[in-house]
Amino acid sequence: MHDKNQNRDFHHALTVHNDLCIGCTHCMTVCPTQAIRVRNGKAIITANRCVDCGECYKACPVSAIVVEQDDLEMIFKFPVRVILIPSVLIGQFPKKIMTSSIYNALKEIGFTHIYEVENTVDMVLEAGRQYMHEQKERPMISSYCPAIVRLIQVKYPSLIGNIMKVNPPIDMSAMYYREKLKMSGIPEDQIGLFYATPCAAKIAAVKSPVGEIESAVTGVININFLYNRILKFLQRKYTESKPPETDDLLSSRGILWSLTRGEVIHSNGRALAIDGIKNVNEFLENIENEKLDQIDFLELRACDESCAGGILISGNRFLTVERLKNRAEEYKAREDDKNRKLTDGFLNINEHGFLGDIGPRPMAKLDEDFSAALKKLERQRRIMCFLPGFDCGGCGAPDCQTLSEDIVQGNGQISQCIFMQHQMIKQNVLSQSQAVRITDKIWGEGRLEKNCNKLGAEDENN
Amino acid sequence: MQVRHKISGGDFARAGNVASAVKKILRQLNIEHSVSKRIVIALYEGEVNVVAHAYSGVIEVDIDEEKIETKITDKGPGILDIEQAMEEGFSTATPQVREMGFGAGMGLANMKKNSDSMKISSIPGEGTIVELVTYLKPHA
Ligand SMILES: Nc1ncnc2c1ncn2[C@@H]1O[C@H](COP(=O)(O)OP(=O)(O)O)[C@@H](O)[C@H]1O
Ligand code: SF4
Ligand code: SF4
Ligand SMILES: [Mg+2]
Numbered sequence: 001m002h003d004k005n006q007n008r009d010f011h012h013a014l015t016v017h018n019d020l021c022i023g024c025t026h027c028m029t030v031c032p033t034q035a036i037r038v039r040n041g042k043a044i045i046t047a048n049r050c051v052d053c054g055e056c057y058k059a060c061p062v063s064a065i066v067v068e069q070d071d072l073e074m075i076f077k078f079p080v081r082v083i084l085i086p087s088v089l090i091g092q093f094p095k096k097i098m099t100s101s102i103y104n105a106l107k108e109i110g111f112t113h114i115y116e117v118e119n120t121v122d123m124v125l126e127a128g129r130q131y132m133h134e135q136k137e138r139p140m141i142s143s144y145c146p147a148i149v150r151l152i153q154v155k156y157p158s159l160i161g162n163i164m165k166v167n168p169p170i171d172m173s174a175m176y177y178r179e180k181l182k183m184s185g186i187p188e189d190q191i192g193l194f195y196a197t198p199c200a201a202k203i204a205a206v207k208s209p210v211g212e213i214e215s216a217v218t219g220v221i222n223i224n225f226l227y228n229r230i231l232k233f234l235q236r237k238y239t240e241s242k243p244p245e246t247d248d249l250l251s252s253r254g255i256l257w258s259l260t261r262g263e264v265i266h267s268n269g270r271a272l273a274i275d276g277i278k279n280v281n282e283f284l285e286n287i288e289n290e291k292l293d294q295i296d297f298l299e300l301r302a303c304d305e306s307c308a309g310g311i312l313i314s315g316n317r318f319l320t321v322e323r324l325k326n327r328a329e330e331y332k333a334r335e336d337d338k339n340r341k342l343t344d345g346f347l348n349i350n351e352h353g354f355l356g357d358i359g360p361r362p363m364a365k366l367d368e369d370f371s372a373a374l375k376k377l378e379r380q381r382r383i384m385c386f387l388p389g390f391d392c393g394g395c396g397a398p399d400c401q402t403l404s405e406d407i408v409q410g411n412g413q414i415s416q417c418i419f420m421q422h423q424m425i426k427q428n429v430l431s432q433s434q435a436v437r438i439t440d441k442i443w444g445e446g447r448l449e450k451n452c453n454k455l456g457a458e459d460e461n462n
Numbered sequence: 463m464q465v466r467h468k469i470s471g472g473d474f475a476r477a478g479n480v481a482s483a484v485k486k487i488l489r490q491l492n493i494e495h496s497v498s499k500r501i502v503i504a505l506y507e508g509e510v511n512v513v514a515h516a517y518s519g520v521i522e523v524d525i526d527e528e529k530i531e532t533k534i535t536d537k538g539p540g541i542l543d544i545e546q547a548m549e550e551g552f553s554t555a556t557p558q559v560r561e562m563g564f565g566a567g568m569g570l571a572n573m574k575k576n577s578d579s580m581k582i583s584s585i586p587g588e589g590t591i592v593e594l595v596t597y598l599k600p601h602a
Contacts, residue, residue, distance in 0.1 A: 157495075158489075158495035158498070158499070285482065286478070286482055362489070362492060364486070364489040364490045364492075365489070365490065365491075365492035366490050366491065366492075367492075368492070370491065370492070370527060370598075371527050373490065373491045373492060374463060374491060374525065374526075374527065377463060377487065377490050377491060378463050380490075381463075
């Protein structure tokens with residue numbers, strides 16, 4: 001019951017392309033959950049530790065980590081093809097490009113209906129207020145960023161009860177537009193609802209939602225892919241056809257929502273906004289429980305500058321933030337900004353507003369059984385007495401402590417450490433050829449041969 | 463199993479490091495949140511007391527299948543009147559310490575609240591020993 005989510009396989013949108021991976025450890029060292037190991041010279045992502053934050057993707061020097069997406073052709077299976085675009089899509093384009101041109105380009109690409117994801121933020125706000133009122137747990141942690149929800153599941157399971165179980169705007173909007181189109185007489189199976197995603201985390205959330213039965217989103221299209229397509233359309237002359245179906249509900253609140261402080265500005269109590277998964281990790285790791293209790297709301301986002309810094313955003317994140325802030329100011333100056341929200345009743349907070357159970361998936365736990373865990377912990381700490389503490393990655397694990405955990409879990413051996421090999425050879429308990437074999441198994445045969453193609457070497461550009 | 467940490471008096475920037483380190487260990491052991499939270503709160507308060515009131519100290523945490531015992535031994539001024547020190551709100555913290563957000567006089571009381579047993583012994587002019595026990599399962 002307590003661990004019901006634990007053994008379920010989690011969908012991840014990031015995969016390592018083995019032909020491209022050069023086994024360089026960049027991804028391994030930046031992963032906030034120590035999910036990556038190198039074996040046979042290739043990075044391997046451990047599924048039950050990965051939180052889809054995309055740090056590895058950003059760090060890879062050879063673009064060997066790829067983000068899956070649904071094939072654009074898939075949209076043509078549906079007569080009604082809705083694209084839900086987050087405000088950070090528009091924010092990437094210079095101001096002189098009109099939103100209507102972008103909409104038209106999206107229509108040329110094949111979508112019939114274009115809506116902004118953040119059209120439903122007022123519903124999210126209302127559901128959030130209701131939730132804060134009913135649940136006394138503090139601080140409440142926003143469920144907006146799926147990478148953060150997953151980080152809490154695997155690394156801070158004791159904070160699961162603090163997650164505000166409110167559906168984020170993408171889910172609210174998907175449900176809303178699906179419902180609305182259905183009510184207008186379109187059969188459900190003719191509606192394809194696609195989401196232009198800024199990140200891998202949102203893809204994973206759509207493909208294997210936590211706390212929700214099934215997503216109302218049919219498929220995901222990566223923003224960088226759409227961005228390039230839109231640019232292409234904007235560059236060539238095309239005859240303007242009938243504009244796509246849309247509505248005009250976006251408010252300044254919606255424009256700012258996915259940026260840092262986009263949620264916090266609506267909070268009445270003491271609230272903090274923290275962006276960047278390193279910062280979030282450091283905060284959650286070091287804050288005392290007592291001090292945490294005194295905060296009412298935490299907006300935590302995995303990316304630096306929040307979704308403007310999503311891994312699929314091609315534009316400069318700081319410029320994207322600036323443009324969106326300017327856009328929000330323009331909207332705020334409009335008289336109807338406050339009233340720009342859904343009023344037609346297709347979305348019901350009690351029915352659509354809340355997430356179901358979110359289960360823990362603790363990665364730190366050494367064993368289900370306490371005495372076994374205690375024994376493993378003792379052994380792990382003893383092993384740490386021998387490992388040098390360089391965190392060099394030479395063993396194929398991100399740091400010495402992780403190697404020691406792998407060892408007690410039966411997933412590694414102390415002789416993986418190249419410095420331990422040195423010691424063991426000195427003490428005559430390991431032969432040179434054994435050491436060579438172990439290291440070749442981690443880095444792959446030939447990985448350590450001369451190679452001038454790397455950054456900073458003689459032929460770095462080849 | 464025993465974990466041992468040294469603490470130096472006056473080093474407020476590091477106050478809480480021992481509590482954080484122990485928190486990580488409790489996570490590895492998959493100890494229930496309600497239990498680990500109590501242990502960490504009590505430990506944190508004890509740690510802060512050494513930093514705020516003593517010169518140096520050692521924290522030893524002993525873990526077995528039944529319970530977690532924490533022993534905080536310090537070299538310092540000691541506590542003259544333990545009963546009075548236990549009172550909520552009683553504090554001898556200097557204004558400077560208070561300025562840093564410590565010294566509300568709730569530490570010892572919180573430690574008692576968050577442990578199953580607490581023993582204090584002190585020799586004025588020499589130091590203080592605080593011993594805490596928290597059982598992993600509800601204990602009669
Ligand atoms: N380790 C210690 N060494 C000396 N005095 C201490 C120690 N711990 C507590 N005290 C005394 O007990 C008082 C109350 O402690 P506590 O309840 O933690 O409140 P606070 O630390 O906020 O003053 C302290 O002000 C101090 O005078
Ligand atoms: S997406 Fe994040 S958590 Fe997953 S492997 Fe990459 S860096 Fe680690
Ligand atoms: S901050 Fe935004 S873009 Fe980044 S992982 Fe979270 S939801 Fe995705
Ligand atoms: Mg105190």
